[in-house]
Amino acid sequence: MVGDQRPVFDWRWLVVGYCALILFQLFPSYALFGMRRTPVSAMTGIYLIWMGIGVAIVGGYIGSRSKGYPMLESLSIAVLYMLTVFGIYRGSGKALLRFVPSLPLKLMYLLLFFSLCAVGVVIGKIARIRREKKASLQT
Amino acid sequence: MNLKTEPEAISGQNEPKSFTNTFLVQISVLAQLAVLVMIFAERLGLSTYRRSLTNEPFLLTWIGAINSISWLDEPGLLPLSNRIIIFSSMLLSFIVFPTVFLFGWRSRRLDRAHGVAAPLRSLGMGSIAYVFSMIATMFMVITIGPVTVFQQARYVSSCENNNARLLRYNVQHEIDVLTASAFQYRILPKAEGGGGGSYLGYGIPDTLARTDVAEYTAQVSADTVSYVAESAFCETDRMTVKLDPNGKTPVWLMQGNWGSG
Numbered sequence: 522m523v524g525d526q527r528p529v530f531d532w533r534w535l536v537v538g539y540c541a542l543i544l545f546q547l548f549p550s551y552a553l554f555g556m557r558r559t560p561v562s563a564m565t566g567i568y569l570i571w572m573g574i575g576v577a578i579v580g581g582y583i584g585s586r587s588k589g590y591p592m593l594e595s596l597s598i599a600v601l602y603m604l605t606v607f608g609i610y611r612g613s614g615k616a617l618l619r620f621v622p623s624l625p626l627k628l629m630y631l632l633l634f635f636s637l638c639a640v641g642v643v644i645g646k647i648a649r650i651r652r653e654k655k656a657s658l659q660t
Numbered sequence: 661m662n663l664k665t666e667p668e669a670i671s672g673q674n675e676p677k678s679f680t681n682t683f684l685v686q687i688s689v690l691a692q693l694a695v696l697v698m699i700f701a702e703r704l705g706l707s708t709y710r711r712s713l714t715n716e717p718f719l720l721t722w723i724g725a726i727n728s729i730s731w732l733d734e735p736g737l738l739p740l741s742n743r744i745i746i747f748s749s750m751l752l753s754f755i756v757f758p759t760v761f762l763f764g765w766r767s768r769r770l771d772r773a774h775g776v777a778a779p780l781r782s783l784g785m786g787s788i789a790y791v792f793s794m795i796a797t798m799f800m801v802i803t804i805g806p807v808t809v810f811q812q813a814r815y816v817s818s819c820e821n822n823n824a825r826l827l828r829y830n831v832q833h834e835i836d837v838l839t840a841s842a843f844q845y846r847i848l849p850k851a852e853g854g855g856g857g858s859y860l861g862y863g864i865p866d867t868l869a870r871t872d873v874a875e876y877t878a879q880v881s882a883d884t885v886s887y888v889a890e891s892a893f894c895e896t897d898r899m900t901v902k903l904d905p906n907g908k909t910p911v912w913l914m915q916g917n918w919g920s921g
Contacts, residue, residue, distance in 0.1 A: 548697070
């Protein structure tokens, strides 16, 4: 069944999860939609939901493939991803410099990203347990 | 990547596979490159992907349409069914297919390296999904360059043909609103959140900084504000306006189609 022996913090999942978000969500989003033309106000709404979906999917993948419940990794991925998104906004020129979220807003984003990632992890884990149960019944 | 030489850990059938160091390095390098591309593209002001053909951010338009927000009332936008189709195809071709293909490819390489009989190699749903994703991904990789060039050419073409004069009037009107807000800021005392006789501290409100017709930036000094408006449709259409200490705008510099219209 799902292994209990896992390191407290498996940095490999952090690297894979974070890079997957960059490669499979942030970069395609940039290529498709152009972050510079993405309205600033959208960051507080629909655009945020879009980013959150990606985080949840990556969380689901991690949950379904890793041992235990990698919540620390999820939190780290959420922090890094949020910093990257904001970093690109901050460092990318005149138009985006207008978007400087306040600290409570940043914390809210962080909480949201982490929650979505954690939910993804749990769902992925449940899916894996069910898959393993099914496989063990078959054997 | 030669996975056969890597210390892969597949400790049991139910144990999750661990990632090799080579894989981690490669995916990290790719992610770093992606971030650098995004930053440099923004820094250099590359416009290739900057605006969609409908001049709206794609995602917001599609999701807005799905949610039946005011986008449906906007004239000139595509029908809802078309938007859903286009949005779905983009999600599939840019995100879903490459993801399925890359992870399927990796899984096959690992299975082959360890001599594990890969269930994917049988003609099942997984195999079909893998092959289909591979074809779609390859197709996208090969065609993205020409499509981008074509799209850019089309964008430039529409840039030359759009109704520049009408846009210019709209932009002029919006700049009037901006200058009024700046002057109002200047004449307000500092205690009431104004500039107390100076423009210093003034910034374009977020809601006005980027509209349907243009993007606005402002350079602020104590007695003047220089606005630059850049058309949302055509990057070469620019307008520079200087606001003087009396709230007047004696200098209007038009460039591109706006200068000749």
